[in-house]
Amino acid sequence: MTGQKLIEVVSATRLSRADFMERSALGLSLQRLADPRITASIAFQNRIGLPAVYNHRLAQSTAEVLLFVHDDVWIDDIFLADRLLQAVTAFDVVGVVGNTRCSEGQVSWAFTDEQLNWDAEDCLSGAIANGAEPFGRVSRFGSSTTPCRLVDGVFIAVNRDAAMSRGARFDEQFGFHFYDMDFCREAHARGLRIGTWPISITHQSAGNFRSDAWREACARYRQKWEASTTTADQPRGIEGA
Known part of the structure; x- marks a missing residue:
């Protein structure tokens, strides 16, 4: 060990430091892992959007890999560090589930429209578990180690040097919803490699789709990527990136 930080886990929580460590899925998972290759940067009692938190660490961290993850995620995989360090040799942006395409009207990695219709099975990739406790019920969507568009x-891991060199950032107009869709499309437009990797996690939440906040973010996302673009994956302002 050289002392260099290899992996930094970045998350935001409304909980205090003490409550995060004692109650949250992510806090308990990090204590269980106790891996010296992993450090954590947690925004406690957070009231700002995830992109602002994430961009701050992109700019300030010295870690090789930044893992942007929700606080309600159980990390079931004891080989997390090994898997992430392997993953970023193949991809610059890594998830556990994804989609090999990004269709017009897409509202998430899995859903093709605002009625939340699932995309075709052969476009989906990866696996994820859901449940209140760790090691939840697994949903399998296809093979991992697959190049994806979304x-x-x-759970998004990023090769920090690659992201910084290409100017990939999270758009801070998307506080919680659609920031991931937007980031993946920005990353793809800037030539970053996106893909899935086999990493075991359990997500406590099924998502908060079709809320008022979700619909408002959806409208802004569509304006950025569909109403004001000349190509399917290039918003104004990054021509030639």
């Missing part, structure tokens, strides 16, 4: 924002 990955789910519940």
Whole structure:
């Protein structure tokens, strides 16, 4: 060990430091892992959007890999560090579940429209578990180690040097919803490699789709990527990136 930080886990929580460590799925998972290759940067009692938290660490961290993950995620995989370090040799942006395409009207990695219709099975990739406790029921969507266009924002690992060199950032107009869709499309437009990797996690939440906040973010996302673009995956302002 050289002392260099290899992996930094970045998350935001409404909980205090003490409550996060004692109650949250992520806090308990990090204590269980106790891996010296992993450090954590947690925004406690957070009231700002995830992109602002994530961009701050992109700019300030010295870690090789940044793992942006929700606080309600159980990390079931004791080989997390090994898997992430392997994953970023193949991809610059890594998720556990994703989609090999990004269709017009897509509203998440999995859903093709605002009625939340699932995309075709042969476009989906990866696996994830859901449940209140760790090692939840697994949903399998296809093979991992697959090049994708979109990955789910519940767990996004980034090769920091690659992201910084290409100017990939999270758009801070998306506080919680659609920031992951937007980031993946920005990353793809800037030439970053996106894909899934086999990493075991359990997500406590099924998502908060079709809320008022979700619909408002959806409208802004569509304006950015569909109403004001000349190509399917290039918003104004990054031509030639």
